[in-house]
Amino acid sequence: xxxxxxxxxxxxxxxxxxxxxxxxxxxxxxxxxxxxxxxxxxxxxxxxxxxxxxxxxxxxxxxxxxxxxxxxxxxxxxxxxxxxxxxxxxxxxxxxxxxxxxxxxxxxxxxxxxxxxxxxxxxxxxxxxxxxxxxxxxxxxxxxxxxxxxxxxxxxxxxxxxxxxxxxxxxxxxxxxxxxxxxxxxxxxxxxxxxxxxxxxxxxxxxxxxxxxxxxxxxxxxxxxxxxxxxxxxxxxxxxxxxxxxxxxxxxxxxxxxxxxxxxxxxxxxxxxxxxxxxxxxxxxxxxxxxxxxxxxxxxxxxxxxxxxxxxxxxxxxxxxxxxxxxxxxxxxxxxxxxxxxxxxxxxxxxxxxxxxxxxxxxxxxxxxxxxxxxxxxxxxxxxxxxxx
Numbered sequence: 480x481x482x483x484x485x486x487x488x489x490x491x492x493x494x495x496x497x498x499x500x501x502x503x504x505x506x507x508x509x510x511x512x513x514x515x516x517x518x519x520x521x522x523x524x525x526x527x528x529x530x531x532x533x534x535x536x537x538x539x540x541x542x543x544x545x546x547x548x549x550x551x552x553x554x555x556x557x558x559x560x561x562x563x564x565x566x567x568x569x570x571x572x573x574x575x576x577x578x579x580x581x582x583x584x585x586x587x588x589x590x591x592x593x594x595x596x597x598x599x600x601x602x603x604x605x606x607x608x609x610x611x612x613x614x615x616x617x618x619x620x621x622x623x624x625x626x627x628x629x630x631x632x633x634x635x636x637x638x639x640x641x642x643x644x645x646x647x648x649x650x651x652x653x654x655x656x657x658x659x660x661x662x663x664x665x666x667x668x669x670x671x672x673x674x675x676x677x678x679x680x681x682x683x684x685x686x687x688x689x690x691x692x693x694x695x696x697x698x699x700x701x702x703x704x705x706x707x708x709x710x711x712x713x714x715x716x717x718x719x720x721x722x723x724x725x726x727x728x729x730x731x732x733x734x735x736x737x738x739x740x741x742x743x744x745x746x747x748x749x750x751x752x753x754x755x756x757x758x759x760x761x762x763x764x765x766x767x768x769x770x771x772x773x774x775x776x777x778x779x780x781x782x783x784x785x786x787x788x789x790x791x792x793x794x795x796x797x798x799x800x801x802x803x804x805x806x807x808x809x810x811x812x813x814x815x816x817x818x819x820x821x822x823x824x825x826x827x828x829x830x831x832x833x834x835x836x837x838x839x840x841x842x843x844x845x846x847x848x849x850x851x852x853x854x855x856x857x858x859x860x861x862x863x864x865x866x867x868x
Contacts, residue, residue, distance in 0.1 A: 495808075526671050530625050531638050533673040537608040538636065538666060540575040540629040541565055541599070542861055544827050545797060547747050549628035549666030550574070551610050551675060552600065553710075557582075557601030560706065561665030562680055563589045567722040568766065568798050574601055577636060588718030590709050595680050595724050596701060596734035597665075598713045610667055612703055613674035618643055622670055624655055626679055626698075630661030631703050634855050638665075644697070652706035653677045667699040677702050722766075737761040752781040756788045763795055771795045786816040793824045802831040819849035824860055838862050 481505055537552040548565030552558070559574060566572055566586050574584045582601045590596035601607070620643050641657030641774040645709040655670065659679050668677035677700030738761035744754040753819040761773030772795045780836040793808035807830035812821040826841030845855035 497716055506519045506622060519546060522787070526623070527625065527638065527640055530669055530671065530673045531627070534610055534625075534667065535627055535636055535638075536577045537626045538577060540635045540715045541665065542573045542575065543569045543571075544573075544796065544831050547662055547857065549662065549679070551665075551667040551678070552607050553609055553612075555605060555607050555609055557584070557604035557607055558713075559584060559599040559601060560678060560710075561597050561599060562678065563595045563597040563722040565665045566599065567724065568768065570800070572599055573861075573865075574599065575635065575861070575864065576607075579868065581865055581868050582772075588709075588713040589720065590705075591712070591719050591723050593724055594701070594705060594709060596678065596706060596709050597722070598710070598718070610669075610673070610675045612707070613670050613676045615670070615704060615707075618646060618670070618676050618702070620644065620646060624657055624676065625669045625671075626659055626666060626700075627656075627669070628659070628665060628666030628679060630660040630662040631857070632861065633662075633853075641698075646702075648702075648704075649774070651702045653700045653702050655698050655700065657698060659700075667701065675703055675706075675818045676700075678706060738765065743796045748803050750781055752778040752785055752788070754779065756785065756791060759788070759791050763791070763798070768795055768798050772799070784815050786812045786818065786821065789815065790818075790820055793821075793828065796833065797824075797828060800831075802828050806832065817848070819845040819852045819855060820847065823852065823855045823858060826855070826862070830858070830862060835862055835866050839866065 482580065539550045539559060541550050542695045543566055546565055548561055550559040550561035553560050564592065569682035570586055572584050574582045576582065581767035582604065584599040584601045586597055587600045592826065609849055622643050624641055624643055626639045626641075628637060630637050639658040640739045641655045643653055644656050645654035647654070653676065657668070659682055663679045663774060664681065666679045667675050668679050670676050679698065682698045687839045738758060741754045741758040741761060744751055745758065748754070755774055755778035759771045759778065762771035772792065775788045775792040775795060778785055779792070782788070787809050789812035793805045793812065796802070796808060806825060807827055809821050809825040812818070813825065822841050822845035826838045826845065829841055830838035839859065842855045842862055845852055846859065850854070
């Protein structure tokens with residue numbers, strides 16, 4: 480380690496056993512091993528602990544049946560701030576508090592003009608913990624930040640830390656290197672006082688040669704300046720009632736290209752049920768649920784035994800809140816091919832109908848077929864919490 484220019488001359492020396500440690504402004508330095516113990520590590524740890532203790536009771540997990548995410552309680556009466564893409568296409572959601580209590584919530588407003596924000600109103604609440612907002616324009620590049628959320632819908636109450644890497648005030652975005660993974664969407668980005676400075680919204684990923692992608696240390700949150708103007712619309716009753724963003728933000732062009740390819744294939748062969756099914760998947764990912772449903776039904780007219788189309792139909796019917804029909808579609812898929820995907824879909828439909836014990840049994844059946852099937856693992860955990868609450 481090159482210590483040139485790191486600070487003033489040595490103030491004093493201490494011995495741990497026979498090892499000399501030099502006290503420097505940045506901490507303890509061992510010249511023999513080049514080891515450094517930061518003077519700020521303990522203070523940083525204490526700050527993280529205090530922020531988590533203060534804020535985590537007001538951070539929630541969100542489950543719509545087909546999507547999961549995180550949210551922040553911003554009023555004691557039960558207003559929950561989250562991302563629009565977490566609840567897009569839904570009117571209600573199940574909110575899981577930090578104590579695992581589950582409460583039904585109604586989506587009462589979405590951000591306008593592509594703003595990826597939404598507010599959920601919890602039913603029958605008036606004494607909930609809240610997260611305070613930071614002062615306007617108080618964030619600075621380099622300051623320490625914290626994110627709390629429910630990564631992958633399985634690890635609620637997870638904390639990560641980082642710094643603010645960049646601020647785009649024109650777009651209202653905060654860039655951070657805090658690890659924000661799927662499931663953190665909608666959760667809070669916090670300063671060292673435990674105040675809300677942003678709503679975690681997404682990550683920048685770089686495609687790898689093998690076709691995968693991952694967090695490379697570039698995450699984004701919507702700044703509270705954008706949030707406050709949106710909340711004014713919500714309170715005034717003038718907020719949009721449907722999401723103003725494309726499905727799967729940042730990937731709409733991919734799904735549009737896929738849709739074009741499937742439609743080109745159908746021009747060549749209108750009886751290609753696989754292309755029709757692919758068209759349904761692309762339409763669904765673009766948020767065009769009714770058209771997706773029609774595509775799956777067309778695929779099934781061509782080949783009534785094509786289980787992928789039955790599953791696609793069931794998922795789409797669930798998004799349209801037609802849960803009895805969704806259940807029937809998944810049951811038909813199971814008659815043809817009892818797959819983990821179909822059992823999981825049946826469980827979601829049963830849960831949406833309030834048949835929680837049957838839903839749990841369906842998720843367990845999915846896991847018997849494929850023990851590593853993550854959606855069924857996650858949904859089984861949620862069903863157990865719901866039955867035990």
